[in-house]
Amino acid sequence: MAKSPALLEADHDHRHCVDNALAVATELCQRRGARLTVLRRRVLELVWRSHGPVGAYEILDWLRSEDGRTAAPPTVYRALDFLIEQRLIHRIESLNAFVGCIDPINPHTGQYLICRDCRTVTELDDDGISHAIRRQAQQRGFQIGQQTVEVHGLCENCAGKKPGSEIGRQSAS
Amino acid sequence: MAKSPALLEADHDHRHCVDNALAVATELCQRRGARLTVLRRRVLELVWRSHGPVGAYEILDWLRSEDGRTAAPPTVYRALDFLIEQRLIHRIESLNAFVGCIDPINPHTGQYLICRDCRTVTELDDDGISHAIRRQAQQRGFQIGQQTVEVHGLCENCAGKKPGSEIGRQSAS
DNA sequence: TAGTCCTGGATATAGTATAACACAGCGCCC
């Protein structure tokens, strides 16, 4: 399947994103006494291969083809479960896929803008949204466990222009 | 995990919920020129069997065991797709399941409170939430296609219902 | 009546996730 290049690995120094994510993860796990093993670290790196959602079986393929590692679905899912527990990655429910957390240090609710074109996921942590949700929940006596806010649509890049074309000023309707 | 029966079909006249949903659906489809066939109507009825999320294969089993109908996955998924298009049901992404829409007449964004205990899904249509989301999206030039707000937790009943407190307050739209 | 579209039956397969068992390494306590 032809996946559009999940945003911008060309448009910025993505190696920096990855290195930073790994460094923070290392630090965080050490502090917590959690074991960021070679496999787990590698899976985290693979999730960070782009800013787009990454599927478990995609990771599986990479582990097999690039690392020569014998791997089966549980190998990947267990690593992903660990990374989720440590809040180093998030699961995008509406896509059955995973994305690196942009700020693992400060716990936050999951709010995402997902571009259906370039597949970039932008993580939000907006108080307005979570406050509005908490307000409704409270009003109904609902005790919040986990929020999932996933907004699909078109990102600024993909909404206003097509790849390769000039940057046209577009007046949003 | 002990699953309590999804919402209180005993605590209220659920037949009324079902009848109402079917009546509204009939009316709406007629007005739209959409064909609410026997199968589609039956699937809608099955989705409305509870106020909890219902899986596609659950519906499939019911069709086979209760209706004696020969049915395969596509049978169910096609009916579900139709019902979703007509906005008679919603898909709960985080559960791979479906739930009847409480107000198919007025189009609205999907916002749900999902009880992890009794599995009741309460649909919201809160302007505060969607406004906060739209605001964030706008701020980032993101063009919203479809919102998904799914909040997991404990409903009033299942959380810490105090003895003697009123229970089961369910606001319809 | 013939043509066309819509619906749904039937078969096969794709995609996502977990159960269950095995085994190796490590720390611990005797």
Place this chain on the structure above:
DNA sequence: GGGCGCTGTGTTATACTATATCCAGGACTA
């Protein structure tokens, strides 16, 4: 050292969710 339990991973099998494809029959149209 030897038994023990714990964690992480390998291995196999299976469950669960969803779609692709082809076809038959009925409804609508001209």
